[in-house]
Amino acid sequence: MRKTKTVAFVGLSSQNPGVITIANAVFGSDPPISDDVLAKAFQIDKKGIDYLQSKFWWDNN
Numbered sequence: 001m002r003k004t005k006t007v008a009f010v011g012l013s014s015q016n017p018g019v020i021t022i023a024n025a026v027f028g029s030d031p032p033i034s035d036d037v038l039a040k041a042f043q044i045d046k047k048g049i050d051y052l053q054s055k056f057w058w059d060n061n
Contacts, residue, residue, distance in 0.1 A: 027053050
């Protein structure tokens with residue numbers, strides 16, 4: 001993997017106070033989002049999706 005600069009998108013929920021990061025909501029969702037859908041949405045292969053899903057993601061609940 002090469003190192004590049006990144007940007008984090010976050011949102012605040014008034015109904016459930018706290019920060020909700022997009023990465024946690026997408027890659028750490030329960031039930032999980034289909035690898036096929038994520039691969040198509042982020043235009044990367046399933047190997048890249050598996051790598052991202054294998055990382056530790058904080059529970060949003």
